[in-house]
Amino acid sequence: MPITLIRIATRESALALWQANYVKDRLQQAHPNLQIELLPMTSRGDRVLDIPLTKVGGKGLFVKELEMAMLEGRADIAVHSMKDVPMEFPEGLHLPIICEREDPRDAFVSNHYASFDELPQGAVVGTSSLRRQCQLLARRPDLQVKFLRGNVNTRLAKLDAGEYDAIILAAAGLLRLEMRERIRSFLSTNVLLPAGGQGAVGIEARHDSELEALLTPLHCAETAARLSAERALVKRLNGGCQVPIGCYAELEGDSLWLRGLVGSPDGKTLIHAECRGPADNGEALGTQLAEQLLADGAGKILEAI
């Protein structure tokens, strides 16, 4: 029996729903006769959080629930923000598709200041990402970094309530939610190296060659090559989205240029490294750069977290 229906398990946050609908629309374009349904899933308790606080077997509760739905046959695929996707998959599941990357940069969002450089002495900046915190403090030790969690709309509401002079968010989330006007400026990757996978969406699925063939038109080989290097670096450093690791790969013809960074949360120590290598072996490149960061002292910083 050929596949006639694909069910997409998704979280219910605005961003998760946007991403699921994006995959749905693109799949529908590629296969007009295919039936595609969303299966929105409410998580216990912490559904308002973008970064799940509760970890189950090393994974966020959300990811676990989406995976259960696929393993139990209630859903066929799940759509993830690649920067939040774990490195390991349960038996029977894998991540065959990586879609074209949106803008990978972080965005400066403020109601009073046009750019990071305009922030006055001692300004309060909202982020709960150690990666952002360490890089911003390295540049501006006078700033006060203040805890900020929640989904994109929650974070913006807290900014608007006056709790922060500015907040830092992934540009991709704001662009997808049609909130480009909220972005006062983009932070260059030289100032703020993104998280591995930032801005890219991936599709997790059961092992099934027919399903995979249907999904193939959504795959972006260039994005996948870049992310293979970034994810290998993060994997070698045992990092998730809660650690102060930045990494970013760009294609230069057949070659990848990979930059990586590990920083102490106070921004006093930043370890940078970069390397170039063949684009068809990003994994080796990522591992190699992670080794270099470790040789330069990254291990000590990461152990202290």
Ligand SMILES: NCc1[nH]cc(CCC(=O)O)c1CC(=O)O
């Ligand atoms: N960790 C939260 C998260 N996961 C994915 C995105 C959106 C951007 C993306 O897809 O990389 C965000 C929001 C943010 O970091 O501001």
